[in-house]
Amino acid sequence: MLYLTELGNRLKETRELKKLSLDDLQRMTKIQKRYLVGIEEGNYSVMPGKFYVRAFIKQYAEAVELDPEELFEEFKDEIPSTTNEQLPEQLSRVRSKRQISAKGSKILDMVPVLILVVFIIGGLFTAWWLLQRKDVAEAPEETIIENSQSSEYQETNEIPPADTPDETESGQEEPVEDGAETEDEVEEEEPEPAFTLSLVESSGNNVTYKLENTDTFNVEVSASTGGETWLDIKNQLGKSFYYAMLRDGNTETFDFSNESQINFNVGRTLDTTILINGQPFEYPVEPSEQVSQRFTIIYEPTQE
Secondary structure (H helix, E strand, C coil): CCCCCHHHHHHHHHHHHCCCCHHHHHHHHCCCHHHHHHHHHCCHHHCCCHHHHHHHHHHHHHHCCCCHHHHHHHCCCCCCCCCCCHHHHHHHHHHHHHHHHHHHHHHHHHHHHHHHHHHHHHHHHHHHHHHHHHHHHHHHHHHHHHHHHHHHHHHHCCCCCCCHHHHHHHHHHHHHHHHHHHHHHHHHCCCCCCCEEEEEEEECCEEEEEEECCCCCEEEEEECCCCEEEEEEEECCCCEEEEEEEECCCEEEEECCCCCEEEEEECCHHHEEEEECCEECCCCCCCCCCCCEEEEEEECCCCC
């Protein structure tokens, strides 16, 4: 029978405090349940390799809102260290396969490129040749028209109609009018921002935003299809608005217009979409880099 290590006991107690089962944690982290059990019992021999021990512990800690770097430092004697030899060997094997496949298909990859280049050059040459023929065919007609016009004026000795200045003046006025209309259109296209959401403070896992220039504070939280996330939403006084799992495309909406501060705790950001007053909210950290994230939004409504 295996006994819990100090690190495993810390993780298990935190998980149970948050009322999360191992099945819940498996769905949140996508780590197999037997590996999660191995982490709690300190039985790292069940892991697929030493390289995965630290990675799985890091995901476990983030899911239950513990700082993985602090755990690594505090329990460094319990966590097996990874050697630098394993990873380069894996990378070298991958690199060699890529090099072999690249050399084998290099000639084949060049064939479609060469064909495409030939087609492009042929198309450009054909277009140039057609334009040259068109210019040569139209040149004599223009010369004949000009000669015929000049001969008519010489034979009749008539002065050309005096409507050229009017045409010139009208031609000068039109660009000015077009320019004025364009400036009006450009001025009308400048939209005013509906609200302002700005970063106020970022310290460790705590990130604070300020919502201004709006009289409403509406939030919509959705779980992706087939996904699920742990959601904890409360104000600065500890009043809870939501404290449960959100699953499989379900959506929850909240009106926080009467609140001054809302604290968010999202268990799995990859499966969670948040809209603030109808606009997508960007997490402080890229979801692919950090599974669980916490942030605070301070609301300052527009003063009438």
